[in-house]
Amino acid sequence: xxxxxxxxxxxxxxxxxxxxxxxxxxxxxxxxxxxxxxxxxxxxxxxxxxxxxxxxxxxxxxxxxxxxxxxxxxxxxxxxxxxxxxxxxxxxxxxxxxxxxxxxxxxxxxxxxxxxxxxxxxxxxxxxxxxxxxxxxxxxxxxxxxxxxxxxxxxxxxxxxxxxxxxxxxxxxxxxxxxxxxxxxxxxxxxxxxxxxxxxxxxxxxxxxxxxxxxxxxxxxxxxxxxxxxxxxxxxxxxxxxxxxxxxxxxxxxxxxxxxxxxxxxxxxxxxxxxxxxxxxxxxxxxxxxxxxxxxxxxxxxxxxxxxxxxxxxxxxxxxxxxx
Amino acid sequence: xxxxxxxxxxxxxxxxxxxxxxxxxxxxxxxxxxxxxxxxxxxxxxxxxxxxxxxxxxxxxxxxxxxxxxxxxxxxxxxxxxxxxxxxxxxxxxxxxxxxxxxxxxxxxxxxxxxxxxxxxxxxxxxxxxxxxxxxxxxxxxxxxxxxxxxxxxxxxxxxxxxxxxxxxxxxxxxxxxxxxxxxxxxxxxxxxxxxxxxxxxxxxxxxxxxxxxxxxxxxxxxxxxxxxxxxxxxxxxxxxxxxxxxxxxxxxxxxxxxxxxxxxxxxxxxxxxxxxxxxxxxxxxxxxxxxxxxxxxxxxxxxxxxxxxxxxxxxxxxxxxxxxxxxxxxxxxxxxxxxxxxxxxxxxxxxxxxxxxxxxxxxxxxxxxxxxxxxxxxxxxxxxxxxxxxxxxxxxxxxxxxxxxxxxxxxxxxxxxxxxxxxxxxxxxxxxxx
Numbered sequence: 001x002x003x004x005x006x007x008x009x010x011x012x013x014x015x016x017x018x019x020x021x022x023x024x025x026x027x028x029x030x031x032x033x034x035x036x037x038x039x040x041x042x043x044x045x046x047x048x049x050x051x052x053x054x055x056x057x058x059x060x061x062x063x064x065x066x067x068x069x070x071x072x073x074x075x076x077x078x079x080x081x082x083x084x085x086x087x088x089x090x091x092x093x094x095x096x097x098x099x100x101x102x103x104x105x106x107x108x109x110x111x112x113x114x115x116x117x118x119x120x121x122x123x124x125x126x127x128x129x130x131x132x133x134x135x136x137x138x139x140x141x142x143x144x145x146x147x148x149x150x151x152x153x154x155x156x157x158x159x160x161x162x163x164x165x166x167x168x169x170x171x172x173x174x175x176x177x178x179x180x181x182x183x184x185x186x187x188x189x190x191x192x193x194x195x196x197x198x199x200x201x202x203x204x205x206x207x208x209x210x211x212x213x214x215x216x217x218x219x220x221x222x223x224x225x226x227x228x229x230x231x232x233x234x235x236x237x238x239x240x241x242x243x244x245x246x247x248x249x250x251x252x253x254x255x256x257x258x259x260x261x262x263x264x265x266x267x268x269x270x271x272x273x274x275x276x277x278x279x280x281x282x283x284x285x286x287x288x289x290x291x292x293x294x295x296x297x298x299x300x301x302x303x304x305x306x307x308x309x310x311x312x313x314x315x316x317x318x319x320x321x322x323x324x
Numbered sequence: 325x326x327x328x329x330x331x332x333x334x335x336x337x338x339x340x341x342x343x344x345x346x347x348x349x350x351x352x353x354x355x356x357x358x359x360x361x362x363x364x365x366x367x368x369x370x371x372x373x374x375x376x377x378x379x380x381x382x383x384x385x386x387x388x389x390x391x392x393x394x395x396x397x398x399x400x401x402x403x404x405x406x407x408x409x410x411x412x413x414x415x416x417x418x419x420x421x422x423x424x425x426x427x428x429x430x431x432x433x434x435x436x437x438x439x440x441x442x443x444x445x446x447x448x449x450x451x452x453x454x455x456x457x458x459x460x461x462x463x464x465x466x467x468x469x470x471x472x473x474x475x476x477x478x479x480x481x482x483x484x485x486x487x488x489x490x491x492x493x494x495x496x497x498x499x500x501x502x503x504x505x506x507x508x509x510x511x512x513x514x515x516x517x518x519x520x521x522x523x524x525x526x527x528x529x530x531x532x533x534x535x536x537x538x539x540x541x542x543x544x545x546x547x548x549x550x551x552x553x554x555x556x557x558x559x560x561x562x563x564x565x566x567x568x569x570x571x572x573x574x575x576x577x578x579x580x581x582x583x584x585x586x587x588x589x590x591x592x593x594x595x596x597x598x599x600x601x602x603x604x605x606x607x608x609x610x611x612x613x614x615x616x617x618x619x620x621x622x623x624x625x626x627x628x629x630x631x632x633x634x635x636x637x638x639x640x641x642x643x644x645x646x647x648x649x650x651x652x653x654x655x656x657x658x659x660x661x662x663x664x665x666x667x668x669x670x671x672x673x674x675x676x677x678x679x680x681x682x683x684x685x686x687x688x689x690x691x692x693x694x695x696x697x698x699x700x701x702x703x704x705x706x707x708x709x710x711x712x713x714x715x716x717x718x719x720x721x722x723x724x725x726x727x728x729x730x731x732x733x734x735x736x737x738x739x740x741x742x743x744x745x746x747x748x749x750x751x752x753x754x755x756x757x758x759x
Contacts, residue, residue, distance in 0.1 A: 078418055161594075184592025185591065186741050273528070291726045
């Protein structure tokens with residue numbers, strides 16, 4: 001206390017009566033006491049963040065950057081390599097297999113987005129209210145989401161086998177002509193993959209839309225019903241517009257997920273028959289780890305990364321429009 | 325109020341930096357490779373191989389015998405790596421500098437586990453001056469194992485690539501393994517008429533099996549008449565597209581499919597769908613390495629499982645691929661190259677080669693090198709195994725890159741589904757040939 005008074009006198013402060021000077025003097029010491037605390041917290045926060053930043057940059061971003069460098073080489077995964085410029089990219093777009101894989105990737109992603117969102121929204125609307133068993137139904141529909149994609153794919157592979165349960169059922173119903181080699185027929189193979197991935201992930205979009213529907217006031221629907229709007233009209237003119245932000249998020253997330261489908265394709269068809277279900281992701285795996293073309297595989301991986309990045313940018317753009 | 329002393333950040337930062345660097349050096353010093361002991365005294369070396377069917381590894385038997393018998397204090401540890409990730413794991417270990425002392429692989433450069441890739445990168449020890457190594461290479465496999473005169477791996481057995489047949493099923497159908505190609509086509513119809521599934525089972529969804537099917541057909545149609553076809557292709561004197569033999573090979577795939585030789589839905593077939601029907605005799609034969617006959621016999625205790633060569637146009641045209649595809653090589657950066665060589669030299673002794681083949685299910689290398697009697701289980705193949713003009717290594721092993729065999733396997737898929745023509749498949753094989 002004495003030392004503070006002495007400090008105040010020596011600094012020119014005359015005490016509380018001279019409020020301006022005292023205020024200035026009072027702010028000076030207070031500012032000096034606050035600054036070290038704020039800096040301490042900032043430094044402490046950085047120490048918590050640094051390990052995560054180091055790991056993320058070191059493993060993810062450095063790995064991506066290193067892989068991107070190899071995209072311009074002819075590296076075989078062992079020994080020396082040469083820089084070949086954009087030869088790998090030229091070869092990729094000249095390769096019928098790569099072009100086919102690109103189309104398959106876009107096709108699978110489009111089907112995945114449309115079907116998971118439409119069916120997921122339908123399930124969400126159905127299980128939003130009214131049904132007493134809706135909570136049990138939500139759990140059952142969501143359960144496949146938490147299963148391993150590989151395990152799911154192998155189970156469905158068994159179901160789709162030429163002498164598997166599905167064909168057995170079809171034959172028992174007298175539908176022998178429908179009992180085809182689902183995974184070996186180029187006209188059905190990619191659709192079987194669509195069925196499996198949609199089946200496994202429809203619960204995720206359902207949950208997203210349920211969260212969105214929770215924010216739709218039931219009074220608005222009731223008011224529209226009072227005004228004579230049909231169920232369809234209430235949905236398309238009241239509920240759906242209010243769900244727009246949820247639709248944007250769900251569709252953007254499923255688009256990114258759809259572009260990356262890998263496990264199901266690898267387990268169900270391996271990319272066959274005759275590349276009919278080959279995607280960019282499976283082609284990257286095949287070229288890199290089976291054919292040991294690390295340079296070419298890295299180039300394909302870079303192409304896929306750019307494709308997914310464009311999708312992510314679309315998501316950000318749509319979100320900004322929502323905010324506006 | 326307690327006075328807060330500003331933390332001495334700089335000294336603390338320095339301490340943490342030093343600790344981090346020390347940890348980094350400690351981690352970098354860790355090695356999963358061989359024990360870095362001195363050259364004198366006991367040494368431990370590692371041998372890596374792929375796992376097979378989860379049973380006792382044939383490699384472990386020889387390793388145990390070596391560990392117990394050698395008086396140089398050398399201990400060998402076996403590392404078993406799942407087949408699907410073996411190639412990538414070994415490649416990563418070489419890049420990281422902690423690869424095993426000895427690795428398994430296939431000779432040449434045409435397979436997924438090609439040792440040629442590591443040899444080209446200078447990562448395998450040169451065995452050219454080792455007499456025991458040179459003596460272990462069959463004359464028909466010189467091209468496979470020597471690259472510009474350098475030998476960097478040794479075979480450990482010989483794997484016949486043949487038909488694996490259900491003898492009991494054949495007997496039940498009243499037929500014996502065909503000796504001519506026309507007889508095969510007749511049997512296909514006969515088997516179907518008896519209500520069985522098919523004469524042959526093919527995992528059409530697996531390009532490795534469709535590729536093997538094509539190679540077994542090519543054995544008689546290409547390499548019986550032209551054993552040096554691969555050399556001609558490497559020299560650019562021939563191509564797949566202008567080869568009558570290869571054209572006939574792929575046309576045979578179409579013929580066999582149209583004749584009902586393959587199971588219904590072959591394009592979607594897999595080992596999981598074919599094996600159950602094979603073990604109960606509904607499918608009588610599969611295209612596979614002969615070595616798995618013993619494994620299939622365990623799955624079919626009520627049936628006799630054996631092997632047979634796929635016939636050519638005539639019995640005289642029949643040709644067999646008997647491939648020394650399992651090889652061991654030494655890591656050039658190993659700290660115990662001499663100890664590794666000691667192990668391999670032990671392995672090349674005839675009695676150890678015989679013992680290894682007995683467990684691996686393949687033909688002993690000693691049989692091919694020294695003309696010792698063929699094992700009873702390969703009695704059907706003795707004619708081809710003992711005549712150097714009737715057998716050769718798998719041709720894809722000497723192809724310059726794996727994409728060629730992949731193009732063949734994928735192409736056969738396309739033939740089965742109607743997505744590709746013979747010309748397209750042959751052209752794709754030429755297009756993927758590097759060099």
